[in-house]
Amino acid sequence: MRRAVPVGIGFLQKITKNGAKNFRDRRSENSSGQLALNCSNPLIFGRGKIVLEVKNLSVSIGGRQILDDLDLTVRDGEVAALMGPNGSGKSTLSHVLAGRKDDTVETGEVLLNGESLLNLEPDARAAKGLFLAFQYPVEIPGVATLTFLKAALNAQRKQRGQEEFSTPDFMKRVKALAGKLKISQDMLKRALNAGFSGGEKKRMEILQMALLEPAFAILDETDSGLDIDALRVVADGVNALRSPARGFLIITHYQRVLDYVVPDIVHVMAQGRIVRSGGKELAVELEKSGYRDYVAEPAVA
Amino acid sequence: MNADIIPARTPAEISLARTFDAFKAGLPGNMDVTKWREASFKAFKVSGLPHRRIEAWHYTDLRALMRDALPLASFPGAATIDALRAEFAAARVPRQRIVLVDGFFVPELSDGLPEGLKVRSLASALTEGRPDLIALLSSHDLAARDPIVSLNAALMQDGVVIEVAPSTVIAEPINLVHATASPTPAAHFSRSALILGAGASLRLAESRHIANRAQPVGAGQANACLIVSLGDGAKLAHTAMATGTAPAGVRLESVMVRIGARAKFDSFALVAGIGLVRRQMFVRFEGAESEALLSGVSLLGGREHADTTLLVEHVAPGCVSRETFKYILDEEATGVFQGKIHVAPGAQKTDGKMLCKAMLLSDMAAMNNKPELEIFADDVACGHGATCGGLDIDQLFYLQTRGLPFAQAEALLLEAFAGELVDGIGHEGLIKAYRREVSAWLSARHGPTAAPSRGLIA
Numbered sequence: 001m002r003r004a005v006p007v008g009i010g011f012l013q014k015i016t017k018n019g020a021k022n023f024r025d026r027r028s029e030n031s032s033g034q035l036a037l038n039c040s041n042p043l044i045f046g047r048g049k050i051v052l053e054v055k056n057l058s059v060s061i062g063g064r065q066i067l068d069d070l071d072l073t074v075r076d077g078e079v080a081a082l083m084g085p086n087g088s089g090k091s092t093l094s095h096v097l098a099g100r101k102d103d104t105v106e107t108g109e110v111l112l113n114g115e116s117l118l119n120l121e122p123d124a125r126a127a128k129g130l131f132l133a134f135q136y137p138v139e140i141p142g143v144a145t146l147t148f149l150k151a152a153l154n155a156q157r158k159q160r161g162q163e164e165f166s167t168p169d170f171m172k173r174v175k176a177l178a179g180k181l182k183i184s185q186d187m188l189k190r191a192l193n194a195g196f197s198g199g200e201k202k203r204m205e206i207l208q209m210a211l212l213e214p215a216f217a218i219l220d221e222t223d224s225g226l227d228i229d230a231l232r233v234v235a236d237g238v239n240a241l242r243s244p245a246r247g248f249l250i251i252t253h254y255q256r257v258l259d260y261v262v263p264d265i266v267h268v269m270a271q272g273r274i275v276r277s278g279g280k281e282l283a284v285e286l287e288k289s290g291y292r293d294y295v296a297e298p299a300v301a
Numbered sequence: 302m303n304a305d306i307i308p309a310r311t312p313a314e315i316s317l318a319r320t321f322d323a324f325k326a327g328l329p330g331n332m333d334v335t336k337w338r339e340a341s342f343k344a345f346k347v348s349g350l351p352h353r354r355i356e357a358w359h360y361t362d363l364r365a366l367m368r369d370a371l372p373l374a375s376f377p378g379a380a381t382i383d384a385l386r387a388e389f390a391a392a393r394v395p396r397q398r399i400v401l402v403d404g405f406f407v408p409e410l411s412d413g414l415p416e417g418l419k420v421r422s423l424a425s426a427l428t429e430g431r432p433d434l435i436a437l438l439s440s441h442d443l444a445a446r447d448p449i450v451s452l453n454a455a456l457m458q459d460g461v462v463i464e465v466a467p468s469t470v471i472a473e474p475i476n477l478v479h480a481t482a483s484p485t486p487a488a489h490f491s492r493s494a495l496i497l498g499a500g501a502s503l504r505l506a507e508s509r510h511i512a513n514r515a516q517p518v519g520a521g522q523a524n525a526c527l528i529v530s531l532g533d534g535a536k537l538a539h540t541a542m543a544t545g546t547a548p549a550g551v552r553l554e555s556v557m558v559r560i561g562a563r564a565k566f567d568s569f570a571l572v573a574g575i576g577l578v579r580r581q582m583f584v585r586f587e588g589a590e591s592e593a594l595l596s597g598v599s600l601l602g603g604r605e606h607a608d609t610t611l612l613v614e615h616v617a618p619g620c621v622s623r624e625t626f627k628y629i630l631d632e633e634a635t636g637v638f639q640g641k642i643h644v645a646p647g648a649q650k651t652d653g654k655m656l657c658k659a660m661l662l663s664d665m666a667a668m669n670n671k672p673e674l675e676i677f678a679d680d681v682a683c684g685h686g687a688t689c690g691g692l693d694i695d696q697l698f699y700l701q702t703r704g705l706p707f708a709q710a711e712a713l714l715l716e717a718f719a720g721e722l723v724d725g726i727g728h729e730g731l732i733k734a735y736r737r738e739v740s741a742w743l744s745a746r747h748g749p750t751a752a753p754s755r756g757l758i759a
Contacts, residue, residue, distance in 0.1 A: 098702045101694075122701035123710075131702075138699035142717025148703075151713065156704035191717075208703060 048076035050111075051216045051247040052097075057108030058272075059089075059096050066092045068272035070108070074216065077244040081258055081283060082251045084269035085291040090251045091135060093269075094220040098132040099125050112216060126152075127159035129215030133205040133222050135251075140192040145204070148192045149174060153211055177210045181237050199230035206237035217241070218249045223257035235260030255287035270294035314349050316370040320488075321455055324373060328458065329423070331430035337439055342455035348448040357447070360637040360669040361579055361608040367551055371522050373458065374403035374487035381482045382409055385512055389478075394510065398476035404489030404523070405459040410480075417469030417501075423460035423492055434462070438494055441528055441557035445583050449553050453490050453526045460493035460526075467498030467532065474506040474540075474728065481521060482512035486549075488522040499532035499561070506731060507541040520549040520576075526557065533561040533588055539568040540731055544738055545575050548603055554580045562588025562617070569726050570597040571735055572607045573742050579608040586613075586620040586648070596625040598719045600742045601634035601666075608637035611655075615648035615678075624655035627722055629715055630666035631746060641673040644681050651681040659689045660718055662711075712743045 052074040059067040066089045074080045084090055096103050097110060099122035110117045117125050140148065154164040165173070178188060181203045193201050202222055209217055219238065223231055238248070238261050250261060258266075258280060266282040267274045268291075275294055276282070310318075321342050328338065350367060351358035377385075385402065389410065396413035399406070399420055406422040414420060426434055442450050461477070477493070497503060531537055543552060552575050560566055572578050584593050599607040613622045628636040640655040659668040672685035692714055700710035716739060723735045 098698075100698055121707065122698060123704050123706045126702055126704040134699065134702075138693075138695050140696055140700070140714070140717070142721050143713055148700075148713070151709070152700075152703035152705055155706065155709060159704065159706075212704070 048078065048244060048247075050074070051076045051078075051113055052249070053109075053111040054093075054097075055109045055111075057093075057096070057110065058106040059092060059108075060104050060106060061092065061102060066103070066272055067096070070269075070273045072249075072267065072274055074247040074249055076247055077242075078265065079242065079248040079250060079261060079263045081263035081266045081280075082249055082269055083253065083266060083283060083286055085295055086253075088269045088294075089272040090269055091220055094132055094135075094218045094249075094251060097125075097130065097218060098122055123155065124159065126212070126214075127156045131209050131212055131214035131217040133202075133209060133217065133219045135220040135222075135224065137193050137196075137201040137205055139194045139196075141194045143192050145188045145190060145192045146174065149188075149208065149211060152208070156212060173211065174207075177207055180240070181207050181210070182233055183207055198225040199227065202226060202230065202234055203237070206234055210237065210241060213241075214246070216247045216249075218251065220251045221253065222250070223252055223254060231257060232260060255283040258283045268294060310349065311364055311368075313364075313367050313370040317452065317456075318346065320370065320373060324456070328456070329425075330427035333430055333432075333435055334427045337435075338455045341442065341451040341453075345448050345451040345455060348451075351448045355448075357610060357639070360635075360639070360671075361577075361606065363449075363553075363579070366577055366606065367522070371486050371488040373456070374405075374483050374489045374521070376405050376459075377402040377407065377482050381512070381514070382407060384514060385410055385480055385482060385510075388510070388512060392510070394478060394508075395474070395476050397473055398478050399461055399463065400478045400480060401459070401461060401491060401493070402480045403483050403487060403521075404479075404491030404525070406461045410478075414475070415471055417466045417471070418475070419464040419466070421462050423457065423462055423494075426462045427457075434494075437496070437530060438462075438492065438528060441559075441583065444585070445555065445557060445581075447555065447581065449524060449579070449581075450526060450555050450557075453492060453524050453553075453555065456490040456524075457492040457526075458490055460491040462494045463496065465495070465497045465501040465503055465535075468500040469498070470502045471504070474504040474731065477505055477507045478510050479507065479523075479525070480510040480512055481545075482514060483521060484514055486520045486522075488524070490524045492526040492528070494528040494530070495537070496530045497532055497535040497537055500534045501532065502536040504538040504728065505540075507539070509542060509545055511545060520547045522551040522553075524553045526555045529556065529558040529566070531558070531560045531564040531566060531591075534563045535561065536565045537567070538727060539566070540726055540728075540735070541568070541570040541580075542735070542738065543570060543575060543578055543580065544573045547574070548576045548605070550575045551577045552579070554578075556580070556582045558582065558584045558593070560584065560586050560588065560591045560593060560620075562591060564588065564591045565594075566592070567594045567727070568596070569722065569735075570609075571600075571723075571738060572597065572609075573600040573738065575605065575607075577606045579610065581608075581610040582612070584611070584613045584622070586615050586617045586622075589617045590619040591617070592621045594623045594625075594725075596623075596722045596725060597627075598722050598739070599626070599628045599636055600719070600739065601628065601636060602631040602746065604633045604635075606635045606637075608639075610637070610639040611641060613640075613642045613653065615642070615644045615651040615653065615681075618648050618678075619650040620648070620652070622651075622653040624657075625722060626657045627719060628657070628659040628668060629662065629719060630659060630668060631662040633663070633665040635666070636668045637671075638669070638687070639671045639673070640685065641675065642683060642685075644674075644676040644678050644683065646677045648678050649680045651678060651683065653681070653683040654685070656686045657688075658718075659687075660715065661689060661691055708747050712746075715743055716740060 054072040057070040150170050268276040350364040352364035353359050353362040400410035624640045630636050638657040642653040644651045668689045670687035674683050697710050719739045726732050
């Protein structure tokens with residue numbers, strides 16, 4: 001395990017030397033993986049600033065209430081796990097945050113770094129630093145993966161008023177990241193997700209996340225359908241991106257992925273709201289006892 | 302209402318009859334050709350302009366859509382030809398080319414033609430009246446039984462006859478450039494023929510050039526026939542770019558193909574930016590084990606109307622036909638696809654498939670899809686499919702979550718949709734040229750307020 005809770009003395013000294021206010025300056029160090037992980041521990045740093053704030057969010061789809069007055073806060077540097085039984089509204093939450101149209105927001109507010117998201121188009125949310133790794137990445141036949149990646153990256157940069165990447169610069173970045181995620185050149189030339197295996201699709205999501213460098217990333221059941229090796233590759237990809245300047249919300253059914261990507265906090269969701277929050281040991285407890293305590297008794301016929 | 306009543310003649314029909322009477326003495330051809338013209342015009346006169354009560358024209362009511370017939374184009378003058386020569390050089394129109402200006406073959410603009418190719422004007426062929434050539438030029442008409450083909454025979458002014466000697470193989474495309482140069486909108490009737498001897502192989506790339514002096518831009522009426530004859534083992538790859546910026550233009554194209562044994566005909570067409578287009582293809586397999594791949598993309602906006610009507614006749618056994626067409630329809634555009642595969646009793650082991658996919662981007666756009674199979678043999682594999690729909694909202698959402706603004710996401714998906722068929726052309730230079738046309742159409746869709754830069758201001 002990369003992050004052990006009692007932290008060694010030597011490490012604490014290193015932190016003190018860097019100083020907490022240098023958060024962003026140290027992002028470069030995070031690409032090496034190890035240090036970032038430890039920095040994100042709220043026990044050491046106190047709490048980072050809030051990156052995502054969901055307040056009193058109620059959402060319905062086709063007249064059915066899915067999210068019910070939900071509150072959720074994720075801080076910079078924090079990895080929050082969101083667990084809960086089927087139908088509790090986890091995926092809907094991820095879609096609402098990303099800006100899908102078929103969900104009706106009835107009340108509530110969503111803030112990313114203090115800015116309201118709900119009136120923004122999905123592409124504007126992405127440009128502000130939101131990323132959603134899809135549970136089922138969509139196949140786009142006829143659009144070469146590289147073409148898509150470059151279009152996406154440069155569209156975001158353009159929206160932020162940054163200069164677009166030239167093709168050689170872009171290729172350099174993609175190749176470096178693809179290598180780490182065991183994504184072949186051949187796969188980058190193929191149509192996006194078209195005919196990719198489940199594992200390939202999930203690795204492609206992580207590649208996009210690494211390339212787009214979001215401020216806040218939601219991983220919607222990225223672990224589902226992966227074998228142990230693929231899970232490890234994906235988890236390593238996520239861990240490499242952990243940073244004091246980035247928050248994560250990891251939606252999952254299983255504790256297993258949390259052995260690889262250790263969360264700072266675990267939220268349990270049921271019937272459209274967060275019903276319990278705790279440390280990573282909560283995930284272990286859920287794995288043993290299941291969700292029965294959180295599911296409403298079926299009505300007596 | 303009784304369908305047998307011949308409706309009152311429309312202004313366009315009256316004007317066409319006047320044109321024929323006034324010009325028939327001056328149109329090229331020997332006595333046999335004159336007789337052929339007379340018979341053709343008589344056939345046209347009986348049917349009139351095709352309308353919705355004629356099955357093959359049900360979705361393209363030309364009688365209602367073509368309000369008037371324009372005067373005939375005249376042979377381009379020396380000044381026009383000089384101007385075009387300069388424009389071709391500036392626009393880098395490829396050298397290996399045959400040029401028709403307002404339907405007239407202009408040898409002075411044609412250039413760089415390779416060995417093994419015999420090129421002459423239709424007018425000279427009609428005047429000379431070589432019986433076998435006249436037979437080849439006219440024999441399709443009867444089979445087509447189409448008023449527009451009849452009208453073409455009656456009024457054909459010129460065109461080009463290309464004969465390719467047996468076993469001639471030409472790798473780089475022969476460009477057939479249709480230039481519009483008439484300073485006032487005019488009607489042109491052209492008929493061209495491409496005859497490939499046994500084992501010959503050629504790529505014919507048809508394109509359009511609108512001269513600077515043509516006013517208003519290309520809003521003429523064109524009725525063009527292309528007659529193709531493929532000898533045994535011959536191969537023809539054909540591309541046609543029917544594009545322009547003529548909301549009032551009318552373009553009627555008939556491609557009539559006869560295929561010998563073990564031959565291959567591959568044809569792709571792009572239709573965009575012309576008011577009313579009807580492309581009809583009559584393909585007949587006369588020899589065994591041949592192949593015909595017909596495909597096309599139509600990009601329509603405004604109140605444009607594009608009709609692709611196909612008749613593929615399997616007479617010989619063991620032939621393969623594929624019809625694959627895609628439409629993107631925006632605003633109030635109308636698309637028509639009629640694909641018919643006919644399998645004659647002896648044409649066993651026929652493999653025929655047709656597919657038409659239409660993407661509707663507006664509630665006001667309409668697509669009429671009519672696949673037809675007529676099978677009189679018992680050992681065949683034939684299939685058809687037709688789809689109409691909008692863009693996949695899950696794909697759009699996915700692309701948007703990655704930062705692509707809606708318009709850009711939409712354009713990317715549409716480009717992929719059309720690009721699939723463009724990529725099948727099989728010639729890198731042509732694929733690039735056609736991809737450029739598709740992108741240009743897609744970026745023009747959203748006009749100068751295109752969304753990609755929206756985020757910068759926000």
